[in-house]
Amino acid sequence: MLQHLLANAVREAVAINGTTVHAHIDGANGREGLSADRQQRLLRGETMAQYADIAYWASHFPTVALALIRYVKSWHPALDALDQSRARDSQNRPARSPMR
Numbered sequence: 001m002l003q004h005l006l007a008n009a010v011r012e013a014v015a016i017n018g019t020t021v022h023a024h025i026d027g028a029n030g031r032e033g034l035s036a037d038r039q040q041r042l043l044r045g046e047t048m049a050q051y052a053d054i055a056y057w058a059s060h061f062p063t064v065a066l067a068l069i070r071y072v073k074s075w076h077p078a079l080d081a082l083d084q085s086r087a088r089d090s091q092n093r094p095a096r097s098p099m100r
Helices: 002-016 021-027 036-044 051-060 062-073 077-092
Strands: none
Touching (some): 021 036
């Protein structure tokens, strides 16, 4: 499911930027250690995604990272409650003095 979500988020992010996955990877000129063919297979579900693939796409497109974060948070309701609790705590915490 995570790979399916990754593939959809990547396709959408690349399209919003007005390019294609193949063109995006070609633009990297091999600096990222990516193979356009492998990434195409990964996005079709023929090749299993690795952490490096997830990290690459999430670091290049914030919308991909956000989609993955939302999905992982859905695994357990307490994760969302924890985030809300931390947000309330940070709002109620006194501001630090700039002199520290």
